[in-house]
Amino acid sequence: MLHHPQYNNLLQFEQLSRINEVTHFSTTRVGGVSDGNYSSFNMGNFSDDSPLNIYENRKLLAHMFYMNMSDFIIPHQTHGTRVLKIDDEFLNLDHTTSIEIMYGVDSVITNIKDKFLCVNTADCVPIIIFDRKGEAIAAIHAGWKGTSGRIVEKTISAMQNAYNSSPQDMVVGIGPSISQQNYEVGEEVIKEMEANGIDLSDDDVCTKNYNSSKCHINLKEINRRKLINLGVSEKNIETTELCTYDNQELFFSARRQTVHSGRMLTGIMLNS
DSSP states (O other): EOOOSOOOTEEOOOOHHTOOOOEEEEOOOOOSSSOGGGGGTTTOOSSOHHHHHHHHHHHHHHEEEEEEEEGEOBBBBOOOOOOOEEEEEHTSSSSHHHHHHTTTOOOOOOBEEEEEEEEEEESSSSEEEEETTTEEEEEEEEEEEEEEETTTHHHHHHHHHHHHHOOGEEEEEEEEEBGGGGGGOOOHHHHHHTTTOOOOOTTTEEEEEETEEEEEEEHHHHHHHHHTTTTOGGGGGGOOOOOOOTTTTTOOOOHTTTTTOOOOEEEEOOOO
């Protein structure tokens, strides 16, 4: 990933940054007003950080793009697999109703321009998609539960149904998340993923720590392979190697910071 040329606290994918039809970003923990464990650019509403700090951080982000906070669609994720289509009907809802509808949503899709679709992450995988031909976008939050529940597959299916999208036309960015080396999981995670048909036989996806008898899984690689299996061209998928656990100065990490972790925001917008 590259630093945003104008704002060095934002990151961008190289491929998507060359496409004029979209604007996108991934925040870091740098450049905000929060302090302590949430220092300083915390984007996560559902933390113990001051709501005023989070509001100010989001306002700073919006100002970077000369936009209003209302132009950023940020669902209340619950590690599920629900996909929400953002259309004119949704945008015309009152604020309270739209907040209610976004509860339990971990993926958003749209073909409406000038609205950022966003997901919050700390160690989970943020994935953004641009369908060149159908002119549609998606933002996905893929933790192990969403990955196991095939959230990428459900998102692409929703884009196919709503916008006649084709995976062959998609350009994808897989953003900063915890690396395989640092993501140790229990047997229940392995069993659920295998029960849902995820192949964990390859060392690039799953390795065993013989000291702890637990496994380390690579969420970024599992989702990358799923995208390829669904028909997205491998050359159109950019995956960052950045690890949220290792890069303490750059990222929040729930695994590293426990419950006192902030959140980064990853977003994509169709340009008018």
